[in-house]
Amino acid sequence: MHANSLTLSQNPMHIFDQNYIQDPTQDSQCKTTPIQSQHNRIRLPSLFPLIARYRTPIAGLARRQASMARLSPPPGHVPISPAPHTEDTGGHPSAAKVRVPPDDLGHRSTLSETRGPPPLLFNAIIRGHSRFGSPHSVLQMFVQMLAIGLAPDHYTFPFVLKASADIPLFPLGQSIHSLCLILGFEGDRYVGSSLINMYVKCGDVGRARKVFDGMFLRDASCWNALIDGYMKTGDVRSAEEVFGTMRETERNVVSWTAMIAGYSQNGVADRALGLFDEFLMTVRSGCDGVRPNWMTVASVLPACAQAGALEQGRRIHRYATDMGLDRHVGVQIALVTMYAKCGSLRDAHSCFDRICIDDKDVVAWNAMITAYTSHGMGTEAVETFEDMIRSRVAPDAITFTSLLSGCSHGGLVDRGMKYFESMKANHNVEPRSEHYACVVDLMARAGRLDEALGIIERMDVEPGASVWGALLSACRTHRNLDIAEIAAKRLFMLEPENCGNYALLSNMYANVGRWEEAKRLRSLLKERGVKKSPGCSWIEINGKAHAFFCGKNDHPEMREIYMFLEDLPKRIRAAGYVPDISFVLHDVSEEEKECNLMTHSEKLAVAFGILRTRAGAVLRVTKNLRICGDCHMMIKFVSKVYEREIIVRDVNRFHCFKAGVCSCRDYW
DNA sequence: ATAGGGTTAG
Numbered sequence: 001m002h003a004n005s006l007t008l009s010q011n012p013m014h015i016f017d018q019n020y021i022q023d024p025t026q027d028s029q030c031k032t033t034p035i036q037s038q039h040n041r042i043r044l045p046s047l048f049p050l051i052a053r054y055r056t057p058i059a060g061l062a063r064r065q066a067s068m069a070r071l072s073p074p075p076g077h078v079p080i081s082p083a084p085h086t087e088d089t090g091g092h093p094s095a096a097k098v099r100v101p102p103d104d105l106g107h108r109s110t111l112s113e114t115r116g117p118p119p120l121l122f123n124a125i126i127r128g129h130s131r132f133g134s135p136h137s138v139l140q141m142f143v144q145m146l147a148i149g150l151a152p153d154h155y156t157f158p159f160v161l162k163a164s165a166d167i168p169l170f171p172l173g174q175s176i177h178s179l180c181l182i183l184g185f186e187g188d189r190y191v192g193s194s195l196i197n198m199y200v201k202c203g204d205v206g207r208a209r210k211v212f213d214g215m216f217l218r219d220a221s222c223w224n225a226l227i228d229g230y231m232k233t234g235d236v237r238s239a240e241e242v243f244g245t246m247r248e249t250e251r252n253v254v255s256w257t258a259m260i261a262g263y264s265q266n267g268v269a270d271r272a273l274g275l276f277d278e279f280l281m282t283v284r285s286g287c288d289g290v291r292p293n294w295m296t297v298a299s300v301l302p303a304c305a306q307a308g309a310l311e312q313g314r315r316i317h318r319y320a321t322d323m324g325l326d327r328h329v330g331v332q333i334a335l336v337t338m339y340a341k342c343g344s345l346r347d348a349h350s351c352f353d354r355i356c357i358d359d360k361d362v363v364a365w366n367a368m369i370t371a372y373t374s375h376g377m378g379t380e381a382v383e384t385f386e387d388m389i390r391s392r393v394a395p396d397a398i399t400f401t402s403l404l405s406g407c408s409h410g411g412l413v414d415r416g417m418k419y420f421e422s423m424k425a426n427h428n429v430e431p432r433s434e435h436y437a438c439v440v441d442l443m444a445r446a447g448r449l450d451e452a453l454g455i456i457e458r459m460d461v462e463p464g465a466s467v468w469g470a471l472l473s474a475c476r477t478h479r480n481l482d483i484a485e486i487a488a489k490r491l492f493m494l495e496p497e498n499c500g501n502y503a504l505l506s507n508m509y510a511n512v513g514r515w516e517e518a519k520r521l522r523s524l525l526k527e528r529g530v531k532k533s534p535g536c537s538w539i540e541i542n543g544k545a546h547a548f549f550c551g552k553n554d555h556p557e558m559r560e561i562y563m564f565l566e567d568l569p570k571r572i573r574a575a576g577y578v579p580d581i582s583f584v585l586h587d588v589s590e591e592e593k594e595c596n597l598m599t600h601s602e603k604l605a606v607a608f609g610i611l612r613t614r615a616g617a618v619l620r621v622t623k624n625l626r627i628c629g630d631c632h633m634m635i636k637f638v639s640k641v642y643e644r645e646i647i648v649r650d651v652n653r654f655h656c657f658k659a660g661v662c663s664c665r666d667y668w
Numbered sequence: 669a670t671a672g673g674g675t676t677a678g
Binding site: 127154155159189193194220221222223225226252254297298329364368405433434435440444469471500652 | 669670671672673674675676677678
């Protein structure tokens with residue numbers, strides 16, 4: 001072991017925690033150190049002792065020289081490296097000049113003395129692994145490169161950083177960063193944006209920002225990587241700030257797309273759509289060739305899907321067709337999902353059919369299976385799955401969550417159980433907590449609560465909140481308070497902030513007249529400061545969305561709506577409607593309770609739709625939460641009495657009300 | 669050769 005191989009504290013550039021350099025007493029030979037990654041255990045030869053070898057006065061000198069050269073190449077400076085310094089790369093030190101200290105066997109290796117592949121060849125191999133292999137294989141090659149004493153250059157780092165961003169393990173990325181600093185590549189724009197991206201993927205935007213702030217030459221990639229970083233952490237405002245700081249000429253397609261995608265993913269659908277339009281405006285006014293590409297379209301479509309904005313979605317579909325962007329499978333898949341989530345299964349299916357057979361990958365099939373599942377069409381979901389298997393596309397974990405949940409909603413209990421068992425056995429997909437949630441849901445919905453509980457007890461992975469949540473929700477339907485208490489107890493620990501669980505159990509107590517316990521839960525809810533997220537529903541009429549909030553009456557036509565709703569119970573009671581007051585949380589008198597129910601946002605939206613559209617028109621309502629049981633019942637009667645088809649999309653699925661029945665067969 | 673997209677769960 002070299003005494004000088006860990007001069008960390010003397011290195012003015014270090015921003016690293018010493019702990020990340022592993023056991024300095026270990027020899028610097030390639031040792032295998034297990035690294036815990038999120039899903040599987042991987043074994044990588046430890047990078048740390050290897051990197052430590054570069055941490056020497058010689059290497060440090062090379063770094064400083066490199067830094068100087070990059071900042072101000074001396075007049076008449078003739079680079080020794082084979083590749084002349086160019087403007088574009090900023091003049092990097094040649095790998096050949098970085099001398100690496102001898103390893104334990106006394107081999108002193110520099111490029112000139114090392115026989116074997118030159119770094120150029122290593123870079124090519126690493127690029128190949130980056131493209132076609134796994135992040136692990138990239139790192140393996142990188143380790144080999146270091147092990148024979150070759151110094152990576154500014155071409156090597158972007159791939160290696162991308163690989164460590166994909167893993168993503170903070171200490172791994174950080175130690176590679178440290179090597180970047182030692183070798184003097186921190187100023188490179190490619191390396192810089194890769195570093196930003198790596199820290200973002202490791203979940204540390206703060207460090208990403210630090211790298212960004214420390215760069216003197218920033219190109220669009222650095223800005224874009226930072227925008228993406230803020231969006232991924234849900235910090236929409238900071239992302240907006242960064243985007244706003246960029247000059248208009250600096251923004252490229254990626255900047256716009258990162259913003260639009262970020263809005264979509266953070267549930268700000270209206271801003272995603274707004275920015276997309278703004279983008280189109282700049283295209284029309286400017287002539288700099290920055291225009292939406294297929295990724296931009298694929299990023300804005302989820303916003304339409306989320307908002308249930310069918311008309312907007314159609315408009316963007318037309319735009320994509322006009323621009324020739326609809327031939328890309330990414331756009332086609334996004335279209336399937338958009339149409340499905342906007343309630344038009346027919347359009348979803350025709351988009352799916354138009355995907356050419358070679359392009360139908362697992363994601364495409366998943367989109368179609370999910371489309372059927374969300375519409376409660378279990379049989380069709382199963383058929384689509386079988387088609388998928390026949391066309392030899394291997395299903396993944398997502399395929400099975402969709403398929404199983406489709407079976408569950410479609411009441412296909414035995415079929416679902418069979419698929420669950422075949423997951424591991426025939427398709428080599430390991431069941432995870434969410435798959436257990438689906439089969440627990442499957443059993444529990446069918447009223448087989450004890451069996452469902454048995455499944456949970458025999459699980460070989462830790463049951464997550466969704467597993468217990470499925471059980472609790474079914475307990476309500478089947479009025480089993482004993483098992484509900486077991487499930488709720490777990491849920492209160494697993495997700496104390498979720499108000500739905502408290503509400504559900506409280507209502508169940510109230511239903512059987514155990515008021516004290518119901519009250520206790522409600523005060524617990526208050527005590528923990530759990531906020532009920534406000535119910536909101538919206539309906540698109542003539543391409544314009546009208547939003548309604550539970551209990552709020554700021555809509556200009558609220559008077560009319562309330563008059564309609566006041567009259568409604570009388571009309572539909574004749575058809576057999578009895579309000580179910582157990583869906584009200586508050587402690588109020590019976591009459592008041594009924595009144596509270598009447599302010600539910602989905603009722604307001606449906607009423608507005610009936611009032612504002614011609615007789616017989618289909619109503620499409622979207623709700624941010626799960627539909628309330630009383631509303632569900634009431635809308636069934638409305639569909640019968642007013643002879644309307646009413647499609648309500650709640651947070652889980654679609655409910656198509658027609659002639660007094662719902663497509664979910666009351667499995668909601 | 670860097671950055672961006674599409675599928676999921678009561």
